[in-house]
Amino acid sequence: MKRTLLAISIFAITCNASASSSPDAVSSMSDRYSTLANLEMNGGFPTETSQEILQNESYFQRASMLYQWALPIVNMKAMQEGHAELMNGTAYNKIAIYQDRLKPNSLITTPNSDVIYAMGWLDMKETGPLIIEHPAGLQSLMDDMYHHPLRGPLDKNQPGGQYLGDIGNAGPDKGKAAKFLILPPNKKREDYAQLADKYFIYESNTSEVFLFLRSFFKDMNNLEPAVNRVKEIKVYPLNGSAESMEFFNVSDVPSKSIWDNDYRFYETLNRAVQNMELATFDPYMNGVMAAIGISKGVEFTPTEKQKEMLTKAAQTGWKISKEIALNFDEKSSETTGDTWFWKEAPSWVAHGLTEQGNQYQALSDPYYHNIKTDYTNVDAITHMYTNHYSISSGMLNAKIGAGAKYAGAYKDKDLNPLVGSCNYSLRIPADVPASLFWSVTAYDAATAAGVNVENHQWPSLGDRDNPIKNSDDSVTLFFGPTAPENAQLAKYNWLQFDNDSWFSLIRFYGPQQSLFDGSWVPGEFEKINCVK
CATH class of the missing domain: 2.60.40.1610 (Domain of unknown function DUF1254)
Incomplete structure (x- = not known):
């Protein structure tokens, strides 16, 4: 009994510490790493108590890593199953x-x-x-x-x-x-x-x-x-x-049409695996799936204890994916490329990796391999599929006059996270490089679905909403719980919502030359004030 309680208590620190960002939580995580590193050995072998702790840790780590690897698959399967309910299959x-x-x-x-x-x-x-x-x-x-x-x-x-x-x-x-x-x-x-x-x-x-x-x-x-x-x-x-x-x-x-962030995530993954051809492009991760019990042609029957670990692994994997998304502007590296879309407006990030001055071809291909190194861009693919879906070459590379380009913002101009208790403005300069349309949409940070807007039927504003223009033909949009003082701006240029936290996408359909060569750059979200 003592051995089992110790194993579970060590494992539980994983999620308890992640529930808070306080110094105590960081200290607990440090203690956890130290405990694992200093587990008792008998010669070159773990003791009986250490064996169980390490077995649980291995199961948890594999499941947590699998969460991020499987996000594209589970994202797709959740969409299919959600729409199957709407269409009777x-x-x-x-x-x-x-x-x-x-x-x-x-x-x-x-x-x-x-x-x-x-x-x-x-x-x-x-x-x-x-x-x-x-x-x-x-x-x-x-x-x-x-x-x-x-x-x-x-x-x-x-x-x-x-x-x-x-x-x-x-x-x-x-x-x-x-x-x-x-x-x-x-x-x-x-x-x-x-x-x-x-x-x-x-x-x-x-x-x-x-x-x-x-x-x-x-x-x-x-x-x-x-x-x-x-x-x-x-x-x-x-x-x-x-x-x-x-x-x-x-x-x-x-x-x-979104997935569950508990043990049911792995049940969704299992249903996907059972129903599709098992790819050979990543045999190692196929093995990781098998190690936690997911294998084609085999029933997935985790024990209650394993379900508890899978739930904590999914919650941890989800939180890691959200950290990657929130701080995607910081995930650039000389060896992998840039993550922002415009260097002059670094809070706007791209779907894949970019090279400054060259938005014609992303450094990420549609499989999220770096086109220079052939490595998988692990942060880019996690960022993509925790908050987005669907991919094609036209979404990543230049299709002047056709296709679409997107940029996302999780932070304001000062690189602080966007929060629903604050009011923000966003300036869109004149001559937006989009021949079909442009729009800005607000999304809930937790679900990545559209925010519930109180003054508008949809969570977006764009050129076809006929927003009020400034004297230089630019447009200033407003986001948050409090209306701008100008009644016309409040009617046409404001999205009213009060989410805990949120992020945004700006879309350019029929993108034009100035988007790709960097001669047109949007403003960034600027905090006006906070009401709480």
Whole structure:
């Protein structure tokens, strides 16, 4: 009994210390490390008591490391399962449409309320290759269940020489109506070469594929044309009969498409593993999964004690991922690249790694490998998938006039975290380099879903909201619980919310030259005052 109590008490320090940032907590963590380092040995072997402590520690550390590695997979699986509840399952012919724009009642990581979203998960296990008839004018992408972009046609003008994930505006069709052939893992591109003049061919690592459609509207009060454009899509098997398309309007249905940060995180991971092809690109992490009980074809049955450890590992992994996101502006290194988007405005960070003066090609590829070293950018991938989803080459690299670029802010101009009890202003200079639209969205720091805004239906403001301009054609936006004194600014330029903490994304759709060469730089969030 004494041995078991000691093992559990040493392990418990892991989360108890992380519950506080006080000096006592830091001291407790130091004591924990010292205790582990000084565990009793009998010659070259751990004593019986030390063995159990080390076994628990090994299980915990592997599970915590696995949390960060598996974030892209669990993020994708949670989205699929959340939408399966909205559509009575997922299938190649089922598409969920946020017909009235995506609202804060839909819990998804950093959704964009300024386009019409549509999502589907296409399953090729029984059908084999699928055909997508993609309408003109959409900006879409396809990722596999590992959150890797599908491999498309070769193109020497593309970074890496190949389209990765993008179809539609940033794809090989350049936004024109086109047909795409999607191949499951057991099919090879060369076997379908005779169809290359009829279809753009994309290859997937998994039999299920995430299809993500974005349709644009010009008039905030008339979304119907954008919704109808989505409904022109057709998906059907290359061979055999086809089911009719089914579209589900889901804007007004509260939903949860984010994961749980307890032992259920690993249950979600297990369901993903059981349902998809196990990749060979990372056999070590496949082994780590197996070490905590997750292995394809094997039932995952953790004991109650293991569930307790998995819960603490998930909570710790989540907190580590949030620290990485909050301080992503500080994660730069001479060996890996920069994390900020603009050196002159360092609180704005990029989705991947960058080189100053060259936003045309990110140092991270869509698999989050450093293009110079081929290392995995571990902080960048954790930052990405704890707070965001979906990836393609067009999201990371220059697509002037097509695609989209994003920057995130977790801190104000003084590099202090954004908090809901304070009021902030943000200046957007004139001539924003976005041919389609630009917007700024506020997100809850804990869930990464949109904040609940009291004076606006959606948690974003942008050019199509017709904000009041300054005399130099710049725009000043306001965020926080207290309205600006000017009534017009309060009506058109202010988002009212009172979250504990929050962060923001600025989006540029149809990005232009000045965004990539650094000649246009936005302002940073400036604290006005705090009300608590």
